[in-house]
Amino acid sequence: MKTKILIAIIAVLSLATFKASAQKSNLKDENQRIRQGIKSGELTDPEIASLRIERNQLRKELMRYKLDDGRIDRKERADLRRDNRKFTKNICRQKHDRQRRH
Secondary structure, eight states: OHHHHHHHHHHHHHHHHHHHHHHHHHHHHHHHHHHHHHHHTOSOHHHHHHHHHHHHHHHHHHHHHHHHHSSOOHHHHHHHHHHHHHHHHHHHHHHTSSOOOO
């Protein structure tokens, strides 16, 4: 009986950790897209600055949710996903707006 409870607790904790790390990996993917845009010249200096500010705001939001109660609940996860989608679309829009760095 105790082992079943212990296994259930470990499963819940590992799932929460996995979901939080998934949010971090999304930001890592976006960092890679920004670096690729810098390297190719698709992003101008002001675009790079605004994307980095937006990325840092997402990181702060993730950390604030984690520090609040030690976990990320359903509403917070939905909010993070929505903000991450906006960020991803913004990167794509900035990379393909035909402005080039000189």
